Amino acid sequence: MVSSCLAASPNLLLPRQISFPAPNSDPSLPTKPTISSPSHLQQLHALLIKSGSPISSLPFSHIAATCALSSPAAFSYARRLFQRSADSPEIFLWNSHLNTLSSSSSPNDALRLFARLLSSDLLPDTFSCSFALKACSQLPDAILAGKAVHALIFKLGFDPDVFLNNTVVHMYSSHGAVSDARLMFDKMSSRDAVSYNIMIARLTKEGEMELAREMFDLMPERSVRSWTSLIAGYVQWKNPREAVRLFLQMETAGMKPNEVTAVAILSACADLGALDLGKRVHDYARRFQFMKNVRVCNTLVDMYIKCGCVETARKVFDEMSERTVVSWSAMIGGHAIHGQGEDALELFEDMRNAGIRPNPITFVGLLHACSHMGLLEEGRRFFKLMSTDYSIEPEIEHYGCMVDLLSRAGLLDEALGFIRRMPIKPNGVVWGALLGGARVHKRIDVGQEALRQLIHLDPLNDGYFVVLSNIYADAGRFEDAARVRRLMRDKGVKKTPGRSTIAVDGALHEFVAGESDHPRIEEIYKKWDELLVELRGRGYAPDTSVVLLDMEEREKETVLYRHSEKLAVVFGLIGTPPGTTIRIMKNLRVCDDCHSALKLISVVAKREIVVRDRNRFHCFREGLCSCRDYW
DNA sequence: CTAGGGTTAG
Numbered sequence: 001m002v003s004s005c006l007a008a009s010p011n012l013l014l015p016r017q018i019s020f021p022a023p024n025s026d027p028s029l030p031t032k033p034t035i036s037s038p039s040h041l042q043q044l045h046a047l048l049i050k051s052g053s054p055i056s057s058l059p060f061s062h063i064a065a066t067c068a069l070s071s072p073a074a075f076s077y078a079r080r081l082f083q084r085s086a087d088s089p090e091i092f093l094w095n096s097h098l099n100t101l102s103s104s105s106s107p108n109d110a111l112r113l114f115a116r117l118l119s120s121d122l123l124p125d126t127f128s129c130s131f132a133l134k135a136c137s138q139l140p141d142a143i144l145a146g147k148a149v150h151a152l153i154f155k156l157g158f159d160p161d162v163f164l165n166n167t168v169v170h171m172y173s174s175h176g177a178v179s180d181a182r183l184m185f186d187k188m189s190s191r192d193a194v195s196y197n198i199m200i201a202r203l204t205k206e207g208e209m210e211l212a213r214e215m216f217d218l219m220p221e222r223s224v225r226s227w228t229s230l231i232a233g234y235v236q237w238k239n240p241r242e243a244v245r246l247f248l249q250m251e252t253a254g255m256k257p258n259e260v261t262a263v264a265i266l267s268a269c270a271d272l273g274a275l276d277l278g279k280r281v282h283d284y285a286r287r288f289q290f291m292k293n294v295r296v297c298n299t300l301v302d303m304y305i306k307c308g309c310v311e312t313a314r315k316v317f318d319e320m321s322e323r324t325v326v327s328w329s330a331m332i333g334g335h336a337i338h339g340q341g342e343d344a345l346e347l348f349e350d351m352r353n354a355g356i357r358p359n360p361i362t363f364v365g366l367l368h369a370c371s372h373m374g375l376l377e378e379g380r381r382f383f384k385l386m387s388t389d390y391s392i393e394p395e396i397e398h399y400g401c402m403v404d405l406l407s408r409a410g411l412l413d414e415a416l417g418f419i420r421r422m423p424i425k426p427n428g429v430v431w432g433a434l435l436g437g438a439r440v441h442k443r444i445d446v447g448q449e450a451l452r453q454l455i456h457l458d459p460l461n462d463g464y465f466v467v468l469s470n471i472y473a474d475a476g477r478f479e480d481a482a483r484v485r486r487l488m489r490d491k492g493v494k495k496t497p498g499r500s501t502i503a504v505d506g507a508l509h510e511f512v513a514g515e516s517d518h519p520r521i522e523e524i525y526k527k528w529d530e531l532l533v534e535l536r537g538r539g540y541a542p543d544t545s546v547v548l549l550d551m552e553e554r555e556k557e558t559v560l561y562r563h564s565e566k567l568a569v570v571f572g573l574i575g576t577p578p579g580t581t582i583r584i585m586k587n588l589r590v591c592d593d594c595h596s597a598l599k600l601i602s603v604v605a606k607r608e609i610v611v612r613d614r615n616r617f618h619c620f621r622e623g624l625c626s627c628r629d630y631w
Numbered sequence: 632c633t634a635g636g637g638t639t640a641g
Contacts, residue, residue: 092632096632098632099632099633102633126633127632128633130632134633134634137634163633164633164634166635167633167634168634169634169635173635192634193635194635195634195635196635197634197635197636198634198635199635200635224636225636226635226636227636228636228637229635229636230636231636233636235637259637260636260637261636261637262637263637263638264637267637267638293637295637296637296638297638298637298638298639300638301638301639302638324638324639325639326638327638327639329639329640330638330640331639333640334639359639360640361639361640362639362640364639364640368640395640395641396641397640397641429641
């Protein structure tokens with residue numbers, strides 16, 4: 001036995017009230033090949049010797065891994081084996097088991113082994129402690145155990161070790177103890193890039209982007225991971241523009257993006273509809289063999305979907321070597337928002353045949369597909385199927401989809417009954433779906449009820465007031481329409497202006513309804529006037545009922561002609577080569593008048609026009625829209 | 632033998 005003057009003491013170094021799980025005290029521990037008596041081990045050991053096997057540390061560690069957590073007798077036998085291994089110090093073997101266990105499915109075992117190490121006559125070294133901390137980081141309730149290890153590290157005098165200190169910072173960070181992590185970070189005698197990266201990652205998760213940025217700017221040397229963490233943070237907190245800016249800076253700084261960077265930046269491209277950059281990242285991913293990474297492909301598929309290129313998305317999807325539930329759900333949802341309900345449903349069959357289990361998000365996609373295409377019975381079937389066949393209980397999103405499905409199909413009373421019977425409290429999305437259906441089917445009564453609820457649930461959302469006001473105006477009840485607008489004004493709710501963006505020659509151009517500060521606005525107006533003549537010739541009549549302002553008919557028309565999506569499309573016509581697809585993004589839903597106009601423009605100008613609005617995609621081509629006017 | 636970043640809906 002190794003003797004040491006500290007031999008009896010390590011347990012005393014631990015704060016009294018903190019205890020590690022006692023060996024074998026956890027009955028819920030998964031049964032693993034435990035060795036109940038030393039004799040089994042001895043047989044195994046004898047076999048090794050007889051077969052002339054060189055007693056390397058490999059069989060030793062296997063023996064020890066199985067018996068170290070078994071009966072006390074087996075444990076002490078294992079220890080005797082440890083001590084006889086001549087070529088490496090005993091602590092090395094402990095550590096290698098700790099390593100295995102800390103990254104296993106039950107990191108608790110690592111803590112149990114660590115506790116045994118502490119009650120032995122050996123002292124843990126920096127490696128042992130780092131494995132114990134890793135285990136603590138992975139266990140949801142192990143922050144106290146982590147603090148105990150931290151105390152031990154301090155008392156054993158390991159505190160100048162940067163590597164170990166980083167593990168401590170990460171342990172606190174992984175439990176969301178930001179201030180403890182920060183305290184440790186500040187106290188450390190020296191810090192490296194990893195120390196900063198851990199803090200940046202935590203701060204971005206907390207949404208503290210300014211602090212994260214400060215750390216990033218402060219750190220002496222930034223690694224690919226530093227850049228990637230910050231970029232991913234901006235993406236997560238819906239600042240994709242900043243993410244892209246940082247990504248371009250990163251390239252300038254000569255850093256090489258890796259798979260994780262690609263995922264983050266593709267996600268930003270999806271948000272922005274930045275197809276050009278997305279394509280560039282796709283090329284890059286191909287060049288550096290990123291395409292075998294499922295997550296890269298999933299995000300790429302999503303990027304193409306959100307940039308209006310379903311076909312390309314589907315091509316990437318079809319060529320993937322491996323597909324997870326995320327891949328299938330993304331593609332199903334993609335077909336759905338592009339109005340390809342049948343493809344979505346077919347893909348679900350393929351998914352089942354591939355043996356992939358759908359999750360709640362898969363069903364959001366399927367229900368979306370049904371509501372966008374008016375597939376009433378299929379929608380009802382999926383809604384039932386999710387709980388009966390897959391025991392997935394519908395969440396608020398699923399209820400929202402069902403209300404959308406029913407009310408757009410004209411079953412407004414059923415939709416209302418459905419809402420009243422919902423086991424969870426309906427939210428703004430649910431009532432908003434009902435309101436949308438009420439507009440389509442001109443049901444003033446239902447619209448009024450929906451708005452009554454929405455005023456409480458989502459009081460600052462101007463869209464609802466606008467819709468109800470539209471319903472009134474459409475029915476010729478202009479007084480009521482005006483009353484809703486007054487109500488809106490009294491409540492201090494401002495109408496969100498419509499904004500449409502289009503990328504031309506790599507630059508993003510934004511048009512705001514009614515505004516005229518684009519450098520080529522005169523050209524745009526002129527082109528529109530020419531176009532208008534042709535449109536009228538093909539039966540276009542401005543539908544001024546969508547204009548809620550109090551003004552003369554003539555003025556209303558002008559307002560209508562300055563809708564952001566029209567301006568953007570016209571700019572697309574003069575700013576891009578003939579025959580190329582025009583891609584627009586809009587912050588609100590496309591209005592009825594623009595919808596009819598865009599259909600005609602696709603014929604007159606012989607262009608495909610893809611519009612991503614708040615809800616879905618509209619692809620205008622040869623006078624028709626992919627939504628089949630059901631939206 | 633030890634540490635850090637990522638995907639689908641709303």
